[in-house]
Amino acid sequence: MLGQLQRIGKALMLPIAVLPVAGLLLRLGQPDTLNIAFMAAAGNAVFNFLPILFAIGIAVGLAKENHGLAGLAGFISFEILSYGSQAINSHNDLSYLGAIVAGLLTGWMFNAFSRVKAKWLDVMGGGRGLAVVLIALVSVVLAIVFGYVWPFVQDAFNALGHWLGETGAIGAGFYGLFNRLLIPFGLHHVINTYIWFVYGNYHGVTGDLNRFFAGDPTAGGYMAGFFPIMMFGLPGAALAMILAAKPERRKAVAGVLGSAAFTAFLTGVTEPIEFSFMFLAPVLFVVHAILTGISMFVVYTLGIRDGFTFSAGLIDYILNRNHATHGWWLIPIGLAFGVIYFVVFYFSIKIFNIKTPGREDEGAETAGMGGFILDEYQSGHDEAAAASVVSTAPGSGSGAMAPGSPMAQKAFGFVQALGGAENILEVEACTTRLRLNLADMEKVNEAQLKQLGASGMMKLNQHSAQVVVGTIADMLVDEMKPFLQ
Numbered sequence: 001m002l003g004q005l006q007r008i009g010k011a012l013m014l015p016i017a018v019l020p021v022a023g024l025l026l027r028l029g030q031p032d033t034l035n036i037a038f039m040a041a042a043g044n045a046v047f048n049f050l051p052i053l054f055a056i057g058i059a060v061g062l063a064k065e066n067h068g069l070a071g072l073a074g075f076i077s078f079e080i081l082s083y084g085s086q087a088i089n090s091h092n093d094l095s096y097l098g099a100i101v102a103g104l105l106t107g108w109m110f111n112a113f114s115r116v117k118a119k120w121l122d123v124m125g126g127g128r129g130l131a132v133v134l135i136a137l138v139s140v141v142l143a144i145v146f147g148y149v150w151p152f153v154q155d156a157f158n159a160l161g162h163w164l165g166e167t168g169a170i171g172a173g174f175y176g177l178f179n180r181l182l183i184p185f186g187l188h189h190v191i192n193t194y195i196w197f198v199y200g201n202y203h204g205v206t207g208d209l210n211r212f213f214a215g216d217p218t219a220g221g222y223m224a225g226f227f228p229i230m231m232f233g234l235p236g237a238a239l240a241m242i243l244a245a246k247p248e249r250r251k252a253v254a255g256v257l258g259s260a261a262f263t264a265f266l267t268g269v270t271e272p273i274e275f276s277f278m279f280l281a282p283v284l285f286v287v288h289a290i291l292t293g294i295s296m297f298v299v300y301t302l303g304i305r306d307g308f309t310f311s312a313g314l315i316d317y318i319l320n321r322n323h324a325t326h327g328w329w330l331i332p333i334g335l336a337f338g339v340i341y342f343v344v345f346y347f348s349i350k351i352f353n354i355k356t357p358g359r360e361d362e363g364a365e366t367a368g369m370g371g372f373i374l375d376e377y378q379s380g381h382d383e384a385a386a387a388s389v390v391s392t393a394p395g396s397g398s399g400a401m402a403p404g405s406p407m408a409q410k411a412f413g414f415v416q417a418l419g420g421a422e423n424i425l426e427v428e429a430c431t432t433r434l435r436l437n438l439a440d441m442e443k444v445n446e447a448q449l450k451q452l453g454a455s456g457m458m459k460l461n462q463h464s465a466q467v468v469v470g471t472i473a474d475m476l477v478d479e480m481k482p483f484l485q
Contacts, residue, residue, distance in 0.1 A: 009189040010430035011061025011103065015053040016189065019209075022046035023309020026213060027319040047210065050197065052078060054099035055106070062107025063114075066428075070110040073132045077139040078102035084143025085150055092150045095206060096197040097157065102139070109135050161199050169300040172222050176229075176296030180289035183271075184278060184458060195222050212307035212323065220305035220323075224330065225296030226312035230268040232334035233291060235261035236341035237284075238273050244349040245358025253358035268311025271432050275468050277345075279456035281354045287344060295337055304329050407472070411479030413452045414467075419443030421484045425463075429473035436465045 022043045027033055029040025046053070052075060059074025060066050078099050085092045094101075113134055116127035164171045175195060182188040197207035202216035211219035238261035245253040260272035278285045305325040308316035321327055349356050418424055419440060426437035438444065441462050449457060449467060456468045469476055 007062055007435070008058070008104065009185075009187050010428070010435060011058040011107065012054075012100075012189040012193055013430065014057030014061045015050065016192075018046055018053060020310035023213070023316075024319070026309075030322075032322045033319075047213070050210075051094070051096050051099040054096055054197075055102040058100060058103025059106035059110065062103065063110045064426075067110070067114070067128070069114075069128050069132065070106055073110060073135045074103050074106040076132070077106050077135050080136060080139040081143045081146060084140060085146035088144070088147025089151060092147065093154065094146070094150065096193065097153065098146070098150075100193070101142075105138065105142070106135050109138065157198060158201075161201070164199055168221075169297045172225060172300040173293040173297030175222055175293075176225055177289050177293030180292045181286070183274060184285075185460075209307055209309070212305070212320075213309075215323075217305070217325065220307040220325070221300045222296070223308055223312065224304045224306040224324070224327075225299035226268070226292070226308075227306060227317060227330045228295045228299070228334035228337040229292050230270050230312040231265050231314060231317070231330075232338035233295070233341040234264050234270045234273045234288075236338035237277070237288070237345045238264075240342045240345035240349065241277065241356045241358070244346055244356060249358035257357065264313070266314050268308065268313030268316065270311075272470070275432065275455050275470075276357050277354075279468075280356055281349075284345060284348060284354065287348075288341075291337065291340065291344075295333070299330070299333065302326065302329060302333075304333075306330060405479075407475055408479050410452060411476055412483055414449070414454075414469075414476065415480055415483045417445045417448035417452060418467075419445075424480075424484055427477055427480060427484070429477040432468060432470050432473055434467040434469055434473060434477065436467065438463050438465060441465065 022045075024043070025039045026043025026047065029036045029038070029043060055074040055078035056071040057074075059077075060068065060071040063070035078094070081098050081102055082094050085094060085098075110128070110131045113131040114128040116130055167174075175191070178191060179188050182191065195207070196209035199208050199222070200206060200211055200216075200219065202211040202214055202219065205211050205214040205216070208219050208222045212223070238257040242250060242254045242257050257273065257276065260276070264270045264273055274285070274288070303326060306317070306327045307320055307323065310316055317327070317330070348354060349359070353359075414434075415421055415424065418436065419438065420443070423439045423443045424436065425439055428435050441459060444457070444465070446457055454467050454469050458466045458468075460466070
């Protein structure tokens with residue numbers, strides 16, 4: 001179940017990925033910024049059709065090889081479900097929940113039937129054509145069921161929304177806590193989807209994110225608390241790890257964590273920092289999650305409301321400043337959290353001798369700096385080292401060196417470290433991770449993965465795992481696929 005939930009979390013990232021561009025166009029087009037009507041209309045076009053994008057994106061994200069035909073089937077399924085159920089009950093509004101159902105249904109059925117082979121299917125375009133037809137037929141049946149059942153579903157989620165509204169700051173605090181705790185499992189997108197796109201209602205617009213940009217003065221309470229953490233808190237933790245590093249390694253650590261801290265401050269992308277200590281110091285990661293919950297609680301209690309389309313960084317903070325309520329308070333609150341993070345991380349690292357980046361013992365594995373070696377490979381500063389690591393991969397010999405670029409060599413090394421092509425049943429990328437389905441987990445060489453730059457591996461069960469590789473995940477998977485054929 002956890003493995004399937006991870007796939008859903010990964011699939012949810014596809015439609016969410018379009019929000020930064022849409023949000024940028026929407027905000028720049030407003031009268032209080034550039035006042036360009038067509039830009040605002042272009043941004044609104046994306047927001048107005050987000051449910052459809054969810055149905056398409058989830059279907060593609062779940063389909064094997066991310067096949068585009070699954071996206072078309074997802075669109076068909078969602079339209080049939082929506083119009084069919086509304087024909088029975090005009091008050092039915094499937095919106096994002098219906099889109100998620102359509103995407104999940106499509107992804108599952110497409111994978112189940114697209115590879116069916118029979119001569120009589122040639123006229124339909126093979127198994128994929130059969131899958132699309134069956135998805136449409138099942139959607140018709142499901143639309144009839146939804147016509148009578150969906151009002152109860154709507155009532156249940158409305159009740160949940162009212163409960164969250166009544167809990168107020170406490171609900172926001174727990175949301176912040178679980179949002180961070182679920183990051184190692186890639187499941188935070190699942191709860192984000194409900195909060196951002198379903199929770200609450202403002203003149204027919206649902207979701208904390210959507211309502212905020214629709215002008216709801218009560219929206220943004222479940223987003224504002226992230227700004228102090230992402231703009232100041234985690235950069236404070238990065239500074240603590242830099243200063244706690246051994247003097248001879250501090251420059252290298254500062255180069256990588258410094259850029260990661262700037263990225264977090266500017267854009268709100270915090271995974272490079274979080275992954276640098278997530279596996280090395282799990283207790284610190286739990287502390288980080290608790291502090292995030294506290295920030296959400298405090299900010300909500302103070303009546304601060306702010307939002308974002310991408311993440312809680314400086315860019316979104318500036319663009320949305322005129323929509324925010326008491327938004328300027330986030331700066332002093334953020335500075336306070338920056339100091340708290342620095343003090344907690346620095347003294348915890350020193351007192352408990354936590355092996356954060358740059359504090360590894362002499363003679364430790366060559367990947368003792370976790371993702372830092374990976375960043376060196378990414379930037380091309382250490383191509384020779386990348387080739388050296390690959391040449392020592394299990395099963396590689398003088399004739400087995402992957403040809404081409406350093407990335408291809410790295411990909412070949414990952415295939416070998418994961419037990420070879422025959423051991424990798426499925427591999428896909430999700431932001432900064434490889435999501436794997438393996439035949440035999442025992443064949444994985446974790447030490448070799450670390451030498452190749454992986455900063456951690458999470459084993460979900462005997463076959464499902466994740467390997468954290470950084471922002472090169474998509475490129476790495478593309479380079480790995482030729483070695484898996």
